[in-house]
Every structure is written in structure tokens, then in C-alpha cells.
Amino acid sequence: MIDIQKIRADFPILSEKVYGKPLVYFDNAATTQKPRQVVEKIEEGYYKRNANIHRGVHFLSQEATEAHEAAREEVRAFINAKSTNEIIFTRGTTEAINLVASSFGELLQEGDEIIVSHMEHHSNIVPWQMLGLRKGTVLKVIPFDEKGVLKIDELDKLISPKTKLISCTQVANSLGTVNPVKEIIAKAHAHGIPVLVDGAQSVPHIKVDMQELDADFFVFSGHKIYGPTGIGALYGKEEWLEKIPPYQGGGEMIDKVTFEKTTYAALPFKFEAGTPDFIGSTALAEALRYVNAIGIENIAAHEHMLLEYAHEKLEQFDNIRFIGESPNKSGLVSFLLGTVHPYDLGSILDKLGIAVRTGHHCAQPVMDAFGIEGTVRASFAIYNTKEEIDIFIAGVERAKKMFRQ
């Protein structure tokens, strides 16, 4: 049995007051709070181990390099990738997807097709649109139904001899829908098509295993799993990362440089130009260790309990409308209350110390599909409690009265 109060004690920000009221932080899909251990790792890095990494002759540089590469190994182990050659540090999910769109995109030609789902975050739509403008590739979209469940049968109709990549989210940030990515990968691989899985909202909540999943590319952000902002990872199967050209050029990703010809470094450095965030990487590793110490299955179970409880309580409002009603959901609930504009509801909850997110959640196509401008989204993490949901529900109740609904 995990001790939630003990976990909460690791997160100093949870004792903060907002407008004189205790903070109820339900915006974890946007970013998570950080435990002391992660922040102390950053402090330790800058106070004890700060030096540029790789090819350094002095002690601090070697310490920093070891710590950074140990962090890479921690990421590899966390997602069970085969090799650290397959772990590229990036600034986060968005940069990781842009890297693949750019580098993998280099291999594509006019008329080649990329398939994404209708429930993607803008970060898994716009890079492919930009690729389309650069290379003349075509973007096709797997639709979802009125419950926010992906119409997986439509994928078969969308796949064509020109399909070169399928890029799909494992958990949709606006709906909470958990997609059948294994099934998608199986269908894709049957046609020799690689798959990129966006794990930004799955990694904090579900056990992910690259060897079991068999994704060709997988991306996630550190700041969504109790790690710092500015660091994330791209997993790529070694065969793919060898095949595709580098993304950014510069120091660190080279082998030999002359003005006549430059050769590139081996994996993973080929895709890591410039000085990396070698302090952030160690903090990310610490966050992953923190998650492992609790156990991702325990986190999933706790959050599932919270999600069910929140759902049950929200259902008591006669004018509640849930956006995203997949039977398989993770981590969040998106909803509307009568005709109250989400921005108004969010503003009232804010004044009660409750942090939720309102609007389109960087998923405008999802909102368009539902014919709405946005939703109120409450998203959970390991440190949230049933008591906090009670406060949240009381807040929604208060807002309902204030807006005369």
C-alpha cells in the first residue's frame, strides 16, 4: 500500500496556499510538480558536478559525463529499450517529434503519406504539416467516434502503398483516451510501415516497454513525469536512427570536421548537437527512479481510483457533459457544465485554489470534432487525493450556483 501523505511530503509546492486556500493541483497533464529529490539533484549537479561533458580531460568533466550517460541508461531501462544508442535526449516531446519529422522526413518524397489520428496534440500534427509544405507529403487522419474512441477499422482504409509512417498518441491529452497502439503497430508492420508513438501522457501513468510495444519511434517529456522542464527523450530503433540523417548540426554530433567534408558521430550523439542539458538529464533520471520506487503499477492503480471517483462525483451534476468517454481512459477528465464557458468555470475554481486547465488543450481538431470551443480538464498525478477531488467538486457546485445553472 503506498502512503500518499508520505509522497505528498516530498513535494514542497503542495503546501503552498493560493489566494489563502490550499493548492489543489489538477493540471498535471500540462506539467507535474517535482519532488525534493529531483530538485536536489539539480542543485547537486550545479554545486558539485558542473562541467561540459564528453571528451573532457579533467575530473569534473568526467564526473559530469558519467552522470549524463548514467541518466541515459536510466531512461533506457525505464522504457526497456535494447540499447542506449536508441535513446536520444531532446528538450521534450515536441522537439522529439520535430526531429523525426525532419530527419525521417528527409527520406520522403512528394505524394508520400503520413497517418496521424484526429485526437493528436498539435505537436503531433504541425510538424507533419510543415513536412508536407517542405516535401509535398500528404497527411491522412484516423477519425474517432462520439465517445472519443479511435476508429481503428478506418486505419485499414487509410493505409496505402504510399503510407510511410503512422504517428499516434498512446494517451490523448484532451480526452484521456488510451489508444490500442499495439494493434496499430501490428497493422502498420504488416505493411512494412514504421510507427511513432507519442508517449507524453502515457509514460507518467502506464508501464511502457519498447521491446514489447515494438514501436519504431517513441517520444516523451521529462516535465510530465515529475522531472524538470527542458529535457525529454526520443527512442528510435537503432536501424532507423542509423538510416535517417542528423537533425541539427554542430558540436558533439560530429566525428571529423573539415571545410571539405564533415562526418558524423555514432549513435546516440549523432542526434545531440551542442551542449546537452547534462544537469537536467540527471534530474530526469532521478524522477524515473522516484517513479520506480513507488512502482508505476501502483501509480496507475491510484490514479485509476481517482479518475473513477472524479467521474462518479461529476456525474451527479445533471448538466455535466463529459468529453472523452472511452471505456479505456487514463489520468484525466475533460468536461463541460451546462452552458458555463470553461474559462469562467476555471476562473472560479482558480479563486478556490483549484488548478485545472481550460480551453482547447493544444488539440483544436478535437474541439472542432465535438463542436465546442474548449473544455475544463482536471488531470491527476500520484500526489492527488480523494479529499482534493471533494474540494474540486464543491468548487464546481459553487460555480454552478454562481452561473445560475
Place this chain on the structure above:
Amino acid sequence: MTIDEKQDDIIAEFEFLDDWLDKYQQIIDKGMSSKGVDEKYKTPDHLIEGCQSKVWVAADLVDGKIIYQAESNTDIAGGIATMLVEVLSGHTPQEIIDADLYFVEQIGLKEHLSPTRANGMLAMMKQMKLYALAFKAQQG
């Protein structure tokens, strides 16, 4: 009533509301009781776009006085717009141009609104004053 008398009335209304949620309630109620804007004015020309709120503002000159209309798709912004209409409507362009909208700060709107909302409110005030300037220029 003068613009300042109307402002003082609003300040009095808010004076005994300590809790910010009670102030929000007052703002929401004002918006809900407003007539909004005529359908013909719900065009992009009359739209002041905030981040998550839409506010339409229109102005007509009637017997040398400006009559404003305002409406929002969100209740809190709608209430703020309604208060501005209440204060500024029915006055000459010059009176509006000269008006110092001190009630906004005095009821605590400036410090308690998020930066986005505060910017939205400033945009509404600016638009209403721009209408006054335009009407004044027309009058010659």
C-alpha cells in the same frame, strides 16, 4: 447622472463584498442581466479577441450621445463589459474621451484579474474610447 457618479455607484455596490467570489458573482449577475448586442453587430469588426473569451462591442451616436452595447461568450468578461457600458453609455464623445475609469481599480478589478483578463478589459476600454474619438472626429 455623470460618468463619475455612475462609477461611484458601482464602487458602493462592491464595497461590502470582501470575498472575491462575491465580487465575481456581482460581475456575473450584471452580465447576465444585460441586453447584449444586436445580432447585426456580431461580426469580426466588432470583436475584441481575448485569449479564451470573445467580446463584441458596438457604439451608436444618438442625439449627440454614444450608446454602447457589449456582449461576451463568457459570463465574467460579459459582466465587466456590461459595467463599462453602464458607466460610459449615454454621454458625449468628449465626456467619454476625458473619462478616468477609476472604478476599475477601486473595486479591485486590476489586481484580482489574471493578466489575460486584465488585458482583455483594457482592450474593451480602449475600444470604447476609440469609438468616442471616431464619433468626435465625425462631428467635426
